[in-house]
Amino acid sequence: MAAEQSMELHEAYPMTGGDGLYSYVNNSSGQKAVIDSAKELVKRAIVEKLDKEILCSFKTFRIADLGCSVGPNTYFAVQNILEALESKYQQCHQIPEFQVFYSDHSANDFNLLFTSLPQNRNYYAAGVPGSFYGRLFPEASLHFVHCSYAIQWLSGAPKELMDKSSPAWNKSRIHYANSGDEVVRAYKAQYHKDIEQFLQARAQEIVCGGLMVLIFPGVPNGTHHSQSLPSMILELLGSCLMDMARKGIVSEEKVDTLNIPIYGMSPQELKEAVEGNGRFSIEIMEDLPLMIHDHAVSGGQSKIDTQAFVCHMRAGLEGLFKNHFGERILDVLFESYRNKIEENSSIFMSGKAVNSFVLLKRKLSTSKLAS
Template identity: 50%
Template structure:
């Protein structure tokens, strides 16, 4: 085996033209669509008296956003949750003592928490704290959370499968950076890594959520079947081609490229549902596609860079980033990626889970 498995990186921080803060409209539209579903979940499924009595402090309500990045999306998501919980709590009558809210923003230790905290509204109605670390691991004390939110993050693996860089393995991913157009053993290795990560994720949240606590997930999934005609995969093909061009130009070493694999995986809804059922700590209260407007277009190229730049820079070095994405943008402009009728959106899946009674 050569090299090390590629690990995920945070989104592009700061306030610049390629920052995630300015290039996350794709994710924001999904969150806007999910707002009404989360409001319904809190109104209809959340038993506030039960979840508060299950925690150590009955006057407080703790919300965690996992994979928060730098905003403004995370702020919109948590404020919507808080407003809905307040409304539900007030419905019990005027004599109810006001709840205090604690919001935990989680992401990689190298996430740009400074930009996030600088964007917090001065009149926020909650206490805020940053919690660095991978969300596949434990992050909080037992039974300390009442609501967990995680959007557009679960497709990131804790690492790319190690088999992909093992030349003796059937899953050796020679000449590719992803599982698209790869042998079935490569996809199976990605699927197995996703299953391991989801098991860790669900086990950690099962300990951290109180009985009756809710978890809302939003993630991009593949429909059942083996179609590969999706915008996201077409973008990946073009990035792979751009990296290969830089190898031919002597700007990137071939060995470095051979050891690079994207640490992300998009499951099918059936695959995800099976993993949740195997875990058995949560009931699936709702699982359905979000009906979002068409969100891909040439203006989304900066959004791709906002998501991928830190990963590429961390593996290949920051000195290649500008040229790589210039080459990538040129290939996108020359391609028929936006005009091909076969290229489709993946499913934006909304999943609501409830922590079963201990």
């Protein structure tokens, strides 16, 4: 049964909660800039791709933001959707009520999310805990799903990366830019499994004709893994850990057993997954401007604010490192990371990365398959 599927346990490393120095709230302006850059496409999605029947025939229009974290970014994303919907609703006789589901892992700081909800909101808000790699909502209950900067997180790191007897053993590394093909194959296989589960679950939850916006960081089509900027950035963090292992601050074995469950997919890989799933049509697929921290990178001109960049990375990853190595190493690790980023800032020019915007529409013709 669907509700049982959603109980399946997945690794969960939510962004740092609260409003401290390294909190997501204070270190996610980069993700906010991506949401801002997608605003016009969200509007186009609703104006051009949302059918009048979906719009005008439901008394309650239900929106979900998956991997919402703690705000405020999710509130801006929701506001962009609602603004576009409200203008489109002029085509209908009456405006429905809106319900917005904020969804993330149960360990997410939902208290902060709820206490900072916009006061003047014109929708009913609810929180939905759980992994988006399983079912989260009843069948055919959602009209619009939004998911920004979240599906790069896998449900977990592939197990063979930690298996000494496997050709995919990822010794002394925490990601794959400098690894062999076997390691990359293991990451890819995990991604394929996860994205299929994600699409399968959403195909059941979204009404036929309903829309889903996916925004994700990844790599341009055809990029070799050694050129992947998202992975190069993570590899530098791994090299800091290996420096600490050489100094005896952490054990090398501990480094060997950590692999960050993030995969930088290409737009083509997402397209193939959607086509393989068969329940959605791809309505829009475009690149968004590439942001490092909150600066657009174009023509190799951007200068990185190293401190801000490291805080941004720390807000996203410290939960995972704390869980694996304990809290005491965090300051040393991220200080050493700042130095590494400064020394290697050329990777932001040489590495390849892309932010993708994809609009999917739940197909009408396969509706019977979902039930």
